[in-house]
Amino acid sequence: MSGKRTRNLETITCRAPVNIAVVKYWGKRDEKLILPINSSISATLHVDQMCTTTTVAASRDFCKDRIWLNGREESMDNPRLQTVLRKVKERASNKSELKDCHIHVCSENNFPTAAGLASSAAGYACLVSALTKLFNVQGNVTDIARLGSGSACRSLDGGFVEWTMGEKDSGEDSTGKQIVTEDHWPEMRIIILVVSGKKKAIGSSKGMLRSTQTSPFLKHRADKVVPDNMKKMQAAIKSKDFPAFAEVTMKESNQLHSVCQDTYPPISYMNDTSWSIVRLVHAYNEYKGQIKVAYTFDAGPNAVLYLLKESVSEVLAFINHVFPPPNNQEKHLYFKGLPSESNHEVTKATLNSVLSMEPQQNAVKYIIHTKVGPGAQEITNEDASLLDENGLPKSMKS
16 A cells, blocks of 8 residues: 555545546436436546545544535535445455554545535545555446546546446446547647635535436436437547537537526526626637537536637636626636637727627636546655544645
8 A cells, every 4th residue: 555654644645636527427326326317428527627625534443434625524324425435435445454444534635525526426536546545446447436526536547537327226337538649639638617616505416316216308318319419429439529529518518507597497507697608709709710619518607618729818808808807807817727829819999799798797707727647656755645643634634
């Protein structure tokens, strides 16, 4: 086992990325095992811009299991959390001397939690990555991550990842599988428009259950539409065909939110700003005469735009026209992530003609510019640990 050992304390610290689906997962055929009604595909976003960091410590000196999330201690009684911990210990090496130890977990996100930006996927992927390293679990562990949060099985690998729905009732064949590595399509970029960091009114799990119980469109989509979109998306990714990739991405996003509207009572995750972003993207693509940028929305109002590096500067010019930075906000607080040349020359007349949209001040809180990146990984730097030598959060001392 790698990691750090201090007296009777064993620790592991990992980082795990957010993944954003381009073929959507919405609905389960088995709530307990978190088995999806259809397969899905996502891009793994780079951990340098968006990630969860988790430190797990095990010690015979601990009197009970404890967990801290984003600075607050939470209950360990969460059923999914307990399932993940039990499964990890079941697969732990028989030689592991830590199996009978209590654990402390400290986890932090550097992006909004429960706001439709896949925080639970990154969180459980990070937890499983750290636990399996701590307990020396070998082999594919994406099925364990799935038991915490379905899409977490797509955050353990980098690049583009498929979550295969599987056929077995046990769920053993419902796992994450890398399609291509993060180096396959180096020109791909992602721009995230954070519209709201607030916790959504209806969580994804509750929303999926309601849709599964009441939406006729959900079953039709899973049976008739998604299988074809999976083939199209895999081909587009492997051949780096951006227009084909972008078209499926946008149609998949539209279908997800159509299912939510078809749900009874209906669910609305997107807001007026979200729909303004949709209009902006289609207007820009029409202006260019081809698809140059694609939008997708998970269960929340925040937009994720996929585009190639060559288009970033011009697209940002259009975004900044409709969504100017909030008053008196410093640039580095509004625009985060990868640097970009945002001085692309687009005349005001062109912007007004193409968009026909009034500027919406304060509608977008901030922007993150990132790219496709690696999956979950251990951090060997000793200073990276979120827990001190007693197994308590370092943040408690500040």
